[in-house]
Amino acid sequence: MTTTTRIERHHYDVVVIGAGGAGLRAAIEARLAGKKTAIISKSLFGKAHTVMAEGGAAAAMGNVNSRDNWQVHFRDTMRGGKFLNNFRMAELHAKESPQRIWELETYGALFDRTKDGKISQRNFGGHEYPRLAHVGDRTGLELIRTLQQKIVSLQQEDHREHGSYDARIKVFSETTITELLLDGDRVAGAFGYYRESGEFILFEAPAVVLATGGVGRSYKVTSNSWEYTGDGHALALRAGATLINMEFLQFHPTGMVWPPSVKGILVTESVRGDGGVLKNSEGKRFMFDYVPDVFRNQYAETEEEADRWYTDPDNNRRPPELLPRDEVARAINSEVKAGRGSPAGGVFLDIASRRSADEIRRRLPSMYHQFKELADVDITAEPMEVGPTCHYVMGGVEVDPDSGAAFGHVRGLFAAGEVSGGMHGSNRLGGNSLSDLLVFGKRAGGHAASYADGLAARPKVAVDAVEAAVETALAPLQRDTGESPYTLQQDLQAVMGDLVGIIRREGELADALVRLAELRERVAKVSAVGGRRYNPGWHLALDLRNMLVVSECTAKAALERQESRGGHTREDYPAMEPKWRQVNLVCALDGDTVQLTRKPLPKMRPELIGLFDRAELAKYLTDEELADFDALVADAGEADNR
Amino acid sequence: MSAKRQFRIWRGDETGGDLQDYMVEVNEGEVVLDVIHRLQATDAPDLACRWNCKAGKCGSCSMEINGKPRLSCMTRMSTFGDDETVTVTPLRTFPVIRDLVTDVSFNYEKARETPAFAPPPDVAPGDYRMQQVDVERSQEFRKCIECFLCQNVCHVIRDHEENKQAFSGPRYFIRAAELDMHPLDTRTDRKEYAQAEQGLGFCNITKCCTEVCPEHIKITDNGIIPMKERVVDRRYDPLVWLGSKIFRRGETPQTSVTTARQGSATPSSATRSGIHSHAGAPTTRGPRRRRRAASTGIGRCPTRPRRRSTTGAGFR
Known part of the structure; x- marks a missing residue:
């Protein structure tokens, strides 16, 4: 069978897997560095999940409030992630985001403007100042279209120079990579299939950038599209790389909850940034009851103060609706559990009584249409019903912060965007994803290009590895005794949603691991009916393997981490433990088994930790760390006196 | 609130194909894409269809529904009569790859x-x-x-x-x-x-x-x-x-x-x-x-089936 299988072969310098914001930005950088670059897009070009991002891209440009700068952004990011972030990534992100946003304007992006003609910036949860560059509530679309059009413009240059649009950068649309191929510990290529034809394709390339996004399809209630099956996470594991922070999943507090078929579709945080408030069935703005101690000083205590903040942010504190997402999601969960939810099992998000109909339609056009068309709700006249939805995975490939190179036992593998881990710690701030894509996409693309340059000889793809990949890919079509991939996906979603959801308990997590082990047996025998051409059942059967291993990482890490922090809430360990802040849980694959190890977090450099008040640090750090901090401050004081 | 509904879906590829009948469960609030997903999970696991965001933001799930070009994720089942058969065909202007997917x-x-x-x-x-x-x-x-x-x-x-x-x-x-x-x-x-x-x-x-x-x-x-x-x-x-x-x-x-x-x-x-x-x-x-x-009836404008054939008719 395998010997007669046709495989199309291509040679590239850099292969970028994923065509969302991070992938496209990486590819642009690799191409600008002169590398022959392939972009692998699981869907059509320009449809990636990035289009779903609504609110904006966070960058401390200071256009709306000139007090903003990278240090403030860095602080907000670390606070949002409960200090578990890789500090170096948070630093690079805060410093480089403005340049990455401005660069988009040179590619043709048209952001909303301030009165003096600069890029407008909006408020968002966890950001001290208005910081999100935006285009109404369709910023992700603007970002992906801009990058898509920049790639087209590079192709036009190549067409003029070389006579072919595809000469130096080519998009392989509706193509899925199922295996990375290695030569020893070096990346040698990638193997996959064209969705349209089911034909196989082999890329021989010394450098691969993973930019495959997240894992949300393992949950039933999710804002994520069918593509989000943890492909890059799983490819990295199987290639010998490691994942960190996999226990941290972001449940976005506001997904639609009615009608049932749209449950999980995102309602942008901009609704709250622009004045919307959360109310329970008693009409109470309940978020005032849920401000945790660590954020007490930064959030308003009364509705009056919160409302004044929109027009006078310098003299008032922020409304608690704009707490980081993990806090808001937990609060909504508690209100619903206490019997104060909306009829469809969410809470009310009200902007109708707070802003004029015109303003709502102008600032939130997509939300207006989404509710009008999918739920028959006019958001300018009545409140929305919303509840938490699985939105983003903070965990991902453990990378070198500067280059995006994967850790573990593999070279030539890079990761950027949602598939990488560390940047957001235990919880991502809204708006930090789009900027993350640009900052680390560019870095990964550039470093992948220099890595390829530095190789004396090209790694070689082994024939038997390709044959094995073919066999694995065809197996579901050749079996007719196994279960349907759709049934298996539903069962996986049930395990993850019920047992590894927003609130977790030891017994349930242990149970989840048992059930995932059973599912592993069943997934290994999955059957797909039909042929190879555009067969979604077959493709799901192949994705299941990735979803499963990534779910195992999440469940294992969630069981191990005995505390609550950010996107990981343990009912049996409700407090945040400073000892646990020093620990990253690292997943690796040993054969088929997920191995978990503890690894200390890198220590923040003095000038960065010095940006925080001692009182704030005291909420997160251990006593020993605080003693170190005090010594540091004392040293600095002495140095000043000398 | 669920009921069985009659669907006719074009199945085939560039060599030909035809409309196939399906009786499928439909629940309150669902859109056409939900029904297609249910069919994939039950009677037609290999039914080809593009989709991504399911929220009208990515533009992947375009198809012709009862002859009208629509996004299937934004076409609510409640817009059809209770007994109305829903006919789903691929975009007509582009070559068929398979089922509802076109090139x-x-x-x-x-x-x-x-x-x-x-x-x-x-x-x-x-x-x-x-x-x-x-x-x-x-x-x-x-x-x-x-x-x-x-x-x-x-x-x-x-x-x-x-x-x-x-x-x-x-x-x-x-x-x-x-x-x-x-x-x-x-x-x-x-x-x-x-x-x-x-x-x-x-x-x-x-x-x-x-x-x-x-x-x-x-x-x-x-x-x-x-x-x-x-x-x-x-x-x-x-x-x-x-x-x-x-x-x-x-x-x-x-x-x-x-x-x-x-x-x-x-x-x-x-x-x-x-x-x-x-x-x-x-x-x-x-x-x-x-x-x-x-x-769907050749010779009809898909958006305005009954409109007289004229030049520049829409321009006033």
Whole structure:
């Protein structure tokens, strides 16, 4: 069978897997560095999940409030992630985001403007100042279209120079990579299939950038599209790389909850940034009851103060609706559990009584249409019903912060965007994803290009590895005794949603691991009916393997981490433990088994930790760390006196 | 609140196919895409269909539902009668790959031919200054989610394969318009280019593209017509001037229209013939054409089935 299988072969310098914001930005950088670059897009070009991002891209440009700068952004990011972030990534992100946003304007992006003609910036949860560059509530679309059009413009240059649009950068649309191929510990290529034809394709390339996004399809209630099956996470594991922070999943507090078929579709945080408030069935703005101690000083205590903040942010504190997402999601969960939810099992998000109909339609056009068309709700006249939805995975490939190179036992593998881990710690701030894509996409693309340059000889793809990949890919079509991939996906979603959801308990997590082990047996025998051409059942059967291993990482890490922090809430360990802040849980694959190890977090450099008040640090750090901090401050004081 | 409903879905590939009947459960609040997903999970696991966001933002799930080009994720089942059969077919203007999936590469080719944004060479990143009122016109066009429904419904190519080479379609006219109206784009020939290279002159402003746009972009009024008018403005032409006095505006004869590839004048009257009529011009795609004749009815405009075949009918 395998010997007669046709495989199309291509040679590239850099292969970028994923065509969302991070992938496209990486590819642009690799191409600008002169590398022959392939972009692998699981869907059509320009449809990636990035289009779903609504609110904006966070960058401390200071256009709306000139007090903003990278240090403030860095602080907000670390606070949002409960200090578990890789500090170096948070630093690079805060410093480089403005340049990455401005660069988009040179590619043709048209952001909303301030009165003096600069890029407008909006408020968002966890950001001290208005910081999100935006285009109404369709910023992700603007970002992906801009990058898509920049790639087209590079192709036009190549067409003029070389006579072919595809000469130096080519998009392989509706193509899925199922295996990375290695030569020893070096990346040698990638193997996959064209969705349209089911034909196989082999890329021989010394450098691969993973930019495959997240894992949300393992949950039933999710804002994520069918593509989000943890492909890059799983490819990295199987290639010998490691994942960190996999226990941290972001449940976005506001997904639609009615009608049932749209449950999980995102309602942008901009609704709250622009004045919307959360109310329970008693009409109470309940978020005032849920401000945790660590954020007490930064959030308003009364509705009056919160409302004044929109027009006078310098003299008032922020409304608690704009707490980081993990806090808001937990609060909504508690209100619903206490019997104060909306009829469809969410809470009310009200902007109708707070802003004029015109303003709502102008600032939130997509939300207006989404509710009008999918739920028959006019958001300018009545409140929305919303509840938490699985939105983003903070965990991902453990990378070198500067280059995006994967850790573990593999070279030539890079990761950027949602598939990488560390940047957001235990919880991502809204708006930090789009900027993350640009900052680390560019870095990964550039470093992948220099890595390829530095190789004396090209790694070689082994024939038997390709044959094995073919066999694995065809197996579901050749079996007719196994279960349907759709049934298996539903069962996986049930395990993850019920047992590894927003609130977790030891017994349930242990149970989840048992059930995932059973599912592993069943997934290994999955059957797909039909042929190879555009067969979604077959493709799901192949994705299941990735979803499963990534779910195992999440469940294992969630069981191990005995505390609550950010996107990981343990009912049996409700407090945040400073000892646990020093620990990253690292997943690796040993054969088929997920191995978990503890690894200390890198220590923040003095000038960065010095940006925080001692009182704030005291909420997160251990006593020993605080003693170190005090010594540091004392040293600095002495140095000043000398 | 669930009930069994009758669906007819086109199954097949480029060699042919037909409508297949399915009885499928439908629940309150569901959209057509939910029903297709249920079919995949039950009776038709290999039913091919594109989708991504399921929220009307990515433009992947375009198809023809009861003959009308729609996003299936935004087409609620409650918009059909309780006993109404829902017929789902692939986009007609593009070649079928399998079932509801078509080959939309035509659009990506046209995108590559449209000259990119030309940034001002002397303005550094970070120094771009534009007023909101000036970016809003282009922003309307940048709302486009590239669902290609406008391309699918456009009469110039819907039944005229032969026009595809010289005609970019409404999606790329608004791309040209967007760049033309971009406050800092330095190319000054966007309109002329649209006329000479993109086949703008073929468009006879029936507004079908505007009607199917899920983003409610006023493709014709705000994009195409200003591009046409300003081409006329710039190329002062006594005949055009005279014509504009004699004819209603929309019927201004476009005698100056040429396409580089055809290399000859293409009078608007010639492009009009048979364009809005959908009158089933023979094509090379036999199997698809035959089944469409049976399913959705050849000779009907998908957005306005009963409209009389006229020229420039939508333009007042």
